[in-house]
Amino acid sequence: MELTLWTYEGPPHVGALRIADSMEGVHYVLHAPQGDTYADLLFTMIERQQRRPPVSYTTFQARDLGGDTAELVKRTIAEAVERFRPEALLVGESCTAELIQDQPGALAAGMDLGGIPMVNLELPAYSKKENWGAAETFYQLVRTLLKPQLPPPGTPKADPSRWRAEGRRPRVNLLGASRLGFRCRDDVREITGLLASHGVDVAVVAPLGARPADLMGIPTADANVCLYPEVAGPLCSWLERSFGMATVKTVPIGVGATVTFLQELHRTLGLELPAGLIPGDDGRCDSERHSQLPWYSRSVDSTYLTGKRVFIFGDASHAIAAARIASRELGFQVVGLGTYSRELAREVRAAAAELGLEALISDDYLAVEAAMAEAAPELVLGTQMERHSAKRLGVPCAVISAPLHVQDVPARYSPVMGFEGANVLFDSWVHPLMMGLEEHLIGMFRHDFEFVDGHRSHLGEGAPSAGSSGASGSSGVSLAEPPSTGAPATAGELCWSSEGEAELAKIPFFVRPKVRRNTEAFARERGIGAITDEVLYEAKAHYSR
Amino acid sequence: MTTTLPPPIKESGQREVFCGLTSIVWLHRRMPDAFFLVVGSRTCAHLIQSAAGVMIFAEPRFGTAILGERDLAGLADANDELDRLVAQLLARRPEIRTLFLVGSCPSEVIKLDLAKAAERLGAQHRGRVTVLNYSGSGIETTFTQGEDGALQALVPLMGAPETGTGASTGGGSGTGRAAEQLLIAGTLADAVEDRLVNLFARLGLDNVATLPPRRSTQLPRVGPGTKLLLAQPYLSGTARALIDRGAELIRAPYPLGVQGSRAWMAAAAAAFGIDPALVSAVLDPLVERGQRAMAPHRETLAGKRLFLMPDSQLEIPLARFLSQDCGMELVEVGTPYLDRQLMAAELEQLPPGTQLSEGQHVEKQLERVMAQRPDLVVCGLGLANPLEAQGIATKWSIELVFSPIHGIDQAADLAELFARPLRRRGALTFT
Ligand code: SF4
Ligand code: SF4
Numbered sequence: 001m002e003l004t005l006w007t008y009e010g011p012p013h014v015g016a017l018r019i020a021d022s023m024e025g026v027h028y029v030l031h032a033p034q035g036d037t038y039a040d041l042l043f044t045m046i047e048r049q050q051r052r053p054p055v056s057y058t059t060f061q062a063r064d065l066g067g068d069t070a071e072l073v074k075r076t077i078a079e080a081v082e083r084f085r086p087e088a089l090l091v092g093e094s095c096t097a098e099l100i101q102d103q104p105g106a107l108a109a110g111m112d113l114g115g116i117p118m119v120n121l122e123l124p125a126y127s128k129k130e131n132w133g134a135a136e137t138f139y140q141l142v143r144t145l146l147k148p149q150l151p152p153p154g155t156p157k158a159d160p161s162r163w164r165a166e167g168r169r170p171r172v173n174l175l176g177a178s179r180l181g182f183r184c185r186d187d188v189r190e191i192t193g194l195l196a197s198h199g200v201d202v203a204v205v206a207p208l209g210a211r212p213a214d215l216m217g218i219p220t221a222d223a224n225v226c227l228y229p230e231v232a233g234p235l236c237s238w239l240e241r242s243f244g245m246a247t248v249k250t251v252p253i254g255v256g257a258t259v260t261f262l263q264e265l266h267r268t269l270g271l272e273l274p275a276g277l278i279p280g281d282d283g284r285c286d287s288e289r290h291s292q293l294p295w296y297s298r299s300v301d302s303t304y305l306t307g308k309r310v311f312i313f314g315d316a317s318h319a320i321a322a323a324r325i326a327s328r329e330l331g332f333q334v335v336g337l338g339t340y341s342r343e344l345a346r347e348v349r350a351a352a353a354e355l356g357l358e359a360l361i362s363d364d365y366l367a368v369e370a371a372m373a374e375a376a377p378e379l380v381l382g383t384q385m386e387r388h389s390a391k392r393l394g395v396p397c398a399v400i401s402a403p404l405h406v407q408d409v410p411a412r413y414s415p416v417m418g419f420e421g422a423n424v425l426f427d428s429w430v431h432p433l434m435m436g437l438e439e440h441l442i443g444m445f446r447h448d449f450e451f452v453d454g455h456r457s458h459l460g461e462g463a464p465s466a467g468s469s470g471a472s473g474s475s476g477v478s479l480a481e482p483p484s485t486g487a488p489a490t491a492g493e494l495c496w497s498s499e500g501e502a503e504l505a506k507i508p509f510f511v512r513p514k515v516r517r518n519t520e521a522f523a524r525e526r527g528i529g530a531i532t533d534e535v536l537y538e539a540k541a542h543y544s545r
Numbered sequence: 546m547t548t549t550l551p552p553p554i555k556e557s558g559q560r561e562v563f564c565g566l567t568s569i570v571w572l573h574r575r576m577p578d579a580f581f582l583v584v585g586s587r588t589c590a591h592l593i594q595s596a597a598g599v600m601i602f603a604e605p606r607f608g609t610a611i612l613g614e615r616d617l618a619g620l621a622d623a624n625d626e627l628d629r630l631v632a633q634l635l636a637r638r639p640e641i642r643t644l645f646l647v648g649s650c651p652s653e654v655i656k657l658d659l660a661k662a663a664e665r666l667g668a669q670h671r672g673r674v675t676v677l678n679y680s681g682s683g684i685e686t687t688f689t690q691g692e693d694g695a696l697q698a699l700v701p702l703m704g705a706p707e708t709g710t711g712a713s714t715g716g717g718s719g720t721g722r723a724a725e726q727l728l729i730a731g732t733l734a735d736a737v738e739d740r741l742v743n744l745f746a747r748l749g750l751d752n753v754a755t756l757p758p759r760r761s762t763q764l765p766r767v768g769p770g771t772k773l774l775l776a777q778p779y780l781s782g783t784a785r786a787l788i789d790r791g792a793e794l795i796r797a798p799y800p801l802g803v804q805g806s807r808a809w810m811a812a813a814a815a816a817f818g819i820d821p822a823l824v825s826a827v828l829d830p831l832v833e834r835g836q837r838a839m840a841p842h843r844e845t846l847a848g849k850r851l852f853l854m855p856d857s858q859l860e861i862p863l864a865r866f867l868s869q870d871c872g873m874e875l876v877e878v879g880t881p882y883l884d885r886q887l888m889a890a891e892l893e894q895l896p897p898g899t900q901l902s903e904g905q906h907v908e909k910q911l912e913r914v915m916a917q918r919p920d921l922v923v924c925g926l927g928l929a930n931p932l933e934a935q936g937i938a939t940k941w942s943i944e945l946v947f948s949p950i951h952g953i954d955q956a957a958d959l960a961e962l963f964a965r966p967l968r969r970r971g972a973l974t975f976t
Contacts, residue, residue, distance in 0.1 A: 001610050001611065001612060001613060001616050001623065001626035001627060001629075001630055002610070002611045002613060002630075003608055003609070003610055003611075003630050003633065003634060004587070004590045004608060004609050004610075004611050005604065005605055005607075005608045005609075006590075006594055006605075007587060007590045007591055007594060009587075010587065010588070010591040011586065011587040011588045011591060013588075014588075014591065033564065033650045033682070033683035033684045034560040034561075034562050034563075034564060034683045034687065035562075035563055035564025035565075035566065035567075035588075035589075035592055035650070035682075035683030036564075036588055036592070036683065037559070037560070037561050037562065037563075037927060038563055038591075038592045038595050038596060038927070039591075039595075040561070040926075040927030040928075041595060041925070041926035041927045042595060044926065044927055044928070044929065044930040044931055045926050045927075045929075045930065048930055049930065049931070050930060050931060050934035051931050051934070052927065052928065052931045056559060057559050058559075059558075059559050059560045059683075060684065061684050061685075062653070062682075062684040062685050065654075065684070076559075079558075079908075083908060094588055095585075095586035095587070095588050095650075095651055096586070096588075096650035096651050096654055096683075096684070099617070099651060099654045099655060100654060124614075125586060125587065125588070126586065126612060126613055126614045126616075126617060127613065127614050129587065366604070503736070503739075503740075506735065506736035506739070507736070533740075533743075537834075537954055538834070540838075540954070541834045541835070541837060541838040541954075541957070544838045544957045544958070544961070
């Protein structure tokens, strides 16, 4: 038993849901109680999906437990198949159903599903978590669909440069992009474009946007690109073992990693390295000029970034990539590196060791917060959880990894992979540091007369202005309430009764000044001297008209 | 009395409703000296986190004791583990006075006896913290029913009233009997509660207590002479438990909207024999003002067609408010379950012919939504965007349990919550 206040990952069936929701034509029947339907909102609210995730929950209740919950499972499967006509069916259970052992997958196997491929998902809810569930589901689904194509044992490995003999362009699969993953939608577009500019086609993108039939085309590619190891790692190794397909493993986040990725890709496919990917005498590749990051980082304006202490925490791939970019490409000093992805802990440990650090492997956000405080960073790169911790510690933060929130799914194109991704990272990491710096300057100069009237920075309402209160830290939000700005000459005639003040105090701080102003204006207009709670309510009714 | 309503549609199938654990999200704010410890799975932890939306609390006053494989192997283990975890938690959070052990589906299916655990832990930490238990599991409870469970757990701790003090309420007739008091049950926003208590005082009702209290240790008393007024419609079990203790249930609609809130207060006043003339003198100006404030929203809402999906159990009172005060047309009023006794005063005010539905088969219900094309659907977060994408305006029901919406003075704010999505649709254009 383990005490958890906030959690980085959901249960494994949420991972399965992410695979189902990423794809078209897949439906998931989940044996689970009604409360588990909360998972739908992750997709419809955080990702703003326009359709409900393709899942049917059995929503069994206590009174069903005495009776036949197995019958309920079968009814739900039959109805889902009839209603949604999926091209592939996932059948599984959540934590509670695992305990009652109806074995929904076995039940489905005994039903006539009209020949739809069915995957029996057994995701141990009491030992595994969301990313593991996503990876396992993706692997099981592809394995089920590719079973008929399995080459007999002893078949020689597929040659990743066979495209040459076949007289066509090389092609690869992009694997692992999924819903609720960090910036997957834009990363896929960025990497597809990058590959195209190097003469490489994309055969299958999966799971994001794929249909079951597309997955059957996976072996037609010359190699797999494991874009998101958390989701595609196990599948890529299986494809390597069973189909002899090569895997490109470098995750192309950051300028250096993107160049390394391209080099690995060319080597794997037997493509000749273009000049831009061959390091010159100074060790630089011309290709790096496709991103602004190297120049922006070298420009004098960035001198102040030197040695900034940065604390990094996230899923393994994004944390490792962030550490490389921070230390090598931005000249930061990495003072902490960690992950909640236990499955990839080894890789994170290695990356940390390279920086002379010991990796923090933990899914206890309080332990992460403590490590963060201990490291005394000037910038935090983390998940939404670290964003909150950093805010409490008064340290600027940029989000680099899932778990995500609605603001991590921006409307604009903002990949983190490839050369454009590096530009995005430069902006989104350096910006919070600049905000911190500016606030510092504003604090320093706030006694100068130019500032007295309340300097408004381009940060808008978020930045504390000198006129209000200098008390707030670098969190960017001033919680202190500015003094009443009622007409100065007549302010003396107005007074707030204690009930009036008490009532006012109950109004949320961010609207309180406005309510105070309105109420005073209202009282003045009517010649009311003492503002009681009643007057406040009168004013409220007046202004809501 | 409700013969004008056709029989409700009764459905079973997929229910798109939160479980009772969700109510922790507002209960922990109401009682800052209490901690809610769910004994459950990672799913339970993830549900509360997702329903709460943002993780703004460094150390929230709720958490989940996540069962692991080792706990499932043997029950003795699970109890020891729970003891260890609770000791650890209490050491870290010395300010906690009441600890609620909250049962979940997994803890119930493995028959982990949390009542016994609460007793044991209560003895271990006696004098320092009171340990209670209730179920918020999805196999037993929906959404707001969690609060019903939590309040029921508090009832046995409520003392009996002191008798014959005479310092009872104004207008009361009894002398020498148990002191009369008005007991308001159901979580209200603190500011709203203060306002309502204040208004009752103007009616001459000074002896007003609330459940849950703001401090978990300051429980109101209950017994003969207690008149129970429900502020929330989902407290069936709590009401029963309080009635068993001698309280008398006041029959009233719920304090949503101008008319409902007035009737709610008037019913309480009548129960204490307060002169209706005084009630009118105090409340009618508020009613008039409330209606004035509500008028612009009524303009937006009148004649618009409303569909309520079953979710928070507030659906029937809301439907009554939106038709009675705001002139909306009711297409279908869903409710997770129908408690006819607690809804009696509401049901009789629904327009004749109102179609209720009880339980849910979400696919079929959504088919009805698409067929009827209402102007506004009240629904859970999972369904809102998909309906908006189909061109149907929605209002999330979860916002209603977090917002101060009760009482005459809040009626305009409540109406505005429903008018806003419609106004917004009208305000947007991309051509
Ligand atoms: S429905 Fe049950 S298992 Fe799911 S979150 Fe609620 S209590 Fe936990
Ligand atoms: S707008 Fe103000 S805060 Fe922003 S850079 Fe210019 S001086 Fe600084």
